[in-house]
Amino acid sequence: xxxxxxxxxxxxxxxxxxxxxxxxxxxxxxxxxxxxxxxxxxxxxxxxxxxxxxxxxxxxxxxxxxxxxxx
Amino acid sequence: xxxxxxxxxxxxxxxxxxxxxxxxxxxxxxxxxxxxxxxxxxxxxxxxxxxxxxxxxxxxxxxxxxxxxxxxxxxxxxxxxxxxxxxxxxxxxxxxxxxxxxxxxxxxxxxxxxxxxxxxxxxxxxxxxxxxxxxxxxxxxxxxxxxxxxxxxxxxxxxxxxxxxxxxxxxxxxxxxxxxxxxxxxxxxxxxxxxxxxxxxxxxxxxxxxxxxxxxxxxxxxxxxxxxxxxxxxxxxxxxxxxxxxxxxxxxxxxxxxxxxxxxxxxxxxxxxxxxxxxxxxxxxxxxxxxxxxxxxxxxxxxxxxxxxxxxxxxxxxxxxxxxxxxxxxxxxxxxxxxxxxxxxxxxxxxxxxxxxxxxxxxxxxxxxxxxxxxxxxxxxxxxxxxxxxxxxxxxxxxxxxxxxxxxxxxxxxxxxxxxxxxxxxxxxxxxxxxxxxxxxxxxxxxxxxxxxxxxxxxxxxxxxxxxxxxxxxxxxxx
Numbered sequence: 420x421x422x423x424x425x426x427x428x429x430x431x432x433x434x435x436x437x438x439x440x441x442x443x444x445x446x447x448x449x450x451x452x453x454x455x456x457x458x459x460x461x462x463x464x465x466x467x468x469x470x471x472x473x474x475x476x477x478x479x480x481x482x483x484x485x486x487x488x489x490x
Numbered sequence: 491x492x493x494x495x496x497x498x499x500x501x502x503x504x505x506x507x508x509x510x511x512x513x514x515x516x517x518x519x520x521x522x523x524x525x526x527x528x529x530x531x532x533x534x535x536x537x538x539x540x541x542x543x544x545x546x547x548x549x550x551x552x553x554x555x556x557x558x559x560x561x562x563x564x565x566x567x568x569x570x571x572x573x574x575x576x577x578x579x580x581x582x583x584x585x586x587x588x589x590x591x592x593x594x595x596x597x598x599x600x601x602x603x604x605x606x607x608x609x610x611x612x613x614x615x616x617x618x619x620x621x622x623x624x625x626x627x628x629x630x631x632x633x634x635x636x637x638x639x640x641x642x643x644x645x646x647x648x649x650x651x652x653x654x655x656x657x658x659x660x661x662x663x664x665x666x667x668x669x670x671x672x673x674x675x676x677x678x679x680x681x682x683x684x685x686x687x688x689x690x691x692x693x694x695x696x697x698x699x700x701x702x703x704x705x706x707x708x709x710x711x712x713x714x715x716x717x718x719x720x721x722x723x724x725x726x727x728x729x730x731x732x733x734x735x736x737x738x739x740x741x742x743x744x745x746x747x748x749x750x751x752x753x754x755x756x757x758x759x760x761x762x763x764x765x766x767x768x769x770x771x772x773x774x775x776x777x778x779x780x781x782x783x784x785x786x787x788x789x790x791x792x793x794x795x796x797x798x799x800x801x802x803x804x805x806x807x808x809x810x811x812x813x814x815x816x817x818x819x820x821x822x823x824x825x826x827x828x829x830x831x832x833x834x835x836x837x838x839x840x841x842x843x844x845x846x847x848x849x850x851x852x853x854x855x856x857x858x859x860x861x862x863x864x865x866x867x868x869x870x871x872x873x874x875x876x877x878x879x880x881x882x883x884x885x886x887x888x889x890x891x892x893x894x895x896x897x898x899x900x901x902x903x904x905x906x907x908x909x910x911x912x913x914x915x916x917x918x919x920x921x922x923x924x925x926x927x928x929x930x931x932x933x934x935x936x937x938x939x940x941x942x943x944x945x946x947x948x949x950x951x952x953x954x955x956x957x958x959x960x961x962x963x964x965x966x967x968x969x
Contacts, residue, residue, distance in 0.1 A: 444718030445658035453742045463736040
């Protein structure tokens, strides 16, 4: 189960640049650590991303896009 | 307990009365004045404190001696300049900690207990819709042999959808050092002393090899955290809001806290790599000499009338325990981690509450460091002895650590008015062993030189030659 959640987290992951935000990875890890208790959160976290990716919902400012705009 | 509740011998460094190490949290600041420990609080922190003071868990942990005794004091009654008072919405007063100690002076077991206390408090706080904003061993002190949580404003209201804010810090400051000790036999003290924020996630991942990934807790807390950290470390995504809207709940924090605590409790260390942990059983002198030495030390401690005794080179604390029968408190220090760990475990088992065991190398002692070199201070800024016991140590200082004998005695004289020191002659096996593979350039290491050095700072009140003829004890006082 843990690995499924890791997989979900990895799928929705987006590469990132810029300033250091040292806590972000550790925050996400807490979803994975939560195991069964965290399935709902993990799916929802993924669901948002999936909906955004499919265009049903306004996509949150994606790092890669913004990066492109800047450069 | 009453013995330990005296005000500290020496305050930590202060700048205009402000504790030099309490700057990180903008919502409060520690002041030390007239032997009192006062804490200014912002409006928000004051509201959180008042909420905390109403909770059942706060009273429960305070009564159990696990939270520092705290009360709110009227700003009018605070002995600080008006300009300082005006900075804060209110003030707390805390019971002073007799001697401040740091994680890099603690043993594995001490750090482990401080970790469990931190998690116990976090669990209880979550139950009352509060949380701990950080997770550092500097929030914990050892009083009467037990860990006590002292950073009251670390408790704050839990925001909906918040994650465990101190999780990463908990890993770097508690879990990783404990794992390194338990799994790899790497001592926690040099790790905690080299970086004020503990063992970084990426460093930890590099210290762990492939096989270590399969150790309990390592896959997620170390490997995965390092991966996620490097992947998301610089993200611009608002992960906090995303987690909140995905329904991150306090039950999830509780589940993680409980799992982490289970892991912390399971970690154990049996002293692999210790040279000195078994010294007590293997001392190379006769039982009758041993009895003579014990009696000499006990008489000296009693006659000194010392309130605070430092036992430097305490090993497993045999003589510290003798001193503790007569003194208010004993700081028992040794370079060997496992020897100190054994002392801590035994003191805890025997209910001895006036010995503070510390891992400390007198030739490389705790420094002043951190911000402005004042955030954490050296030991002599935090405590002072009335009597120092220096038993079977001088040969290590002079021959192993190459400190000139005269300088060592001079340092002892700068530290204390009264001293019990043991000289171990060159004929003793222990000294022979030290010199076996070393060129003997230690011409200063002689009984005559020691006596001359002592005479220039102290008056020798009592002396004793042990029957073996190789060991000599001196009880000295400043003239």
